[in-house]
Amino acid sequence: MNTQQCLSCGASEGMVHFEGRGETLSVKGMERRVDDLSGWECQKCGEIELDEVCGQRYSDACDELVIASRKMIGNEMKKIRRKLHLTQKDTVQLLSGGGHNAFSRYERGEVLPPKALILLMRLLERYPYLLTDVKTFGEGADLRGFEHIVHKEHESLSVS
Ligand SMILES: [Zn+2]
Numbered sequence: 001m002n003t004q005q006c007l008s009c010g011a012s013e014g015m016v017h018f019e020g021r022g023e024t025l026s027v028k029g030m031e032r033r034v035d036d037l038s039g040w041e042c043q044k045c046g047e048i049e050l051d052e053v054c055g056q057r058y059s060d061a062c063d064e065l066v067i068a069s070r071k072m073i074g075n076e077m078k079k080i081r082r083k084l085h086l087t088q089k090d091t092v093q094l095l096s097g098g099g100h101n102a103f104s105r106y107e108r109g110e111v112l113p114p115k116a117l118i119l120l121m122r123l124l125e126r127y128p129y130l131l132t133d134v135k136t137f138g139e140g141a142d143l144r145g146f147e148h149i150v151h152k153e154h155e156s157l158s159v160s
Helices: 052-083 088-096 102-107 115-126 130-138 141-159
Strands: 015-027 030-042 048-050
Touching (some): 015 052, 030 052, 048 052, 052 102, 052 115, 088 102, 088 115, 088 130
16 A cells, blocks of 8 residues: 555545655755655655654764764864964853863864854954954953853862
């Protein structure tokens, strides 16, 4: 039987079986092709349900792509930081905030940096002289408070 009811929109015989389909996944500008997929597609609402083995293959490919894109962003963050002659510690204090190893986790691709931080790094790569302004703004009393919070984090970490 090559048709079945769609559990999404309820169309009887809405789902039609397909085979040998290729899909291109795209994450943060990186692409990966997954070939030879089979499954069911609803002719009415477009719902797609991949066959089990393909579904696993498909989600593995998604996971790999997400990890690869985090690594790519991480390498970019590292490249820009070095261009700006900053240590990871400097970068946390000046730009990202967070725990002392926050930036190394971004660079290793363990965590995706917040979008605002990626944008900031890219801006500083293009206009490195703005780093002087960043340093000045960072000395404002209201922002010094953030350093204090980071400090407290350290203390509680070293106690436990
Ligand atoms: Zn449907």
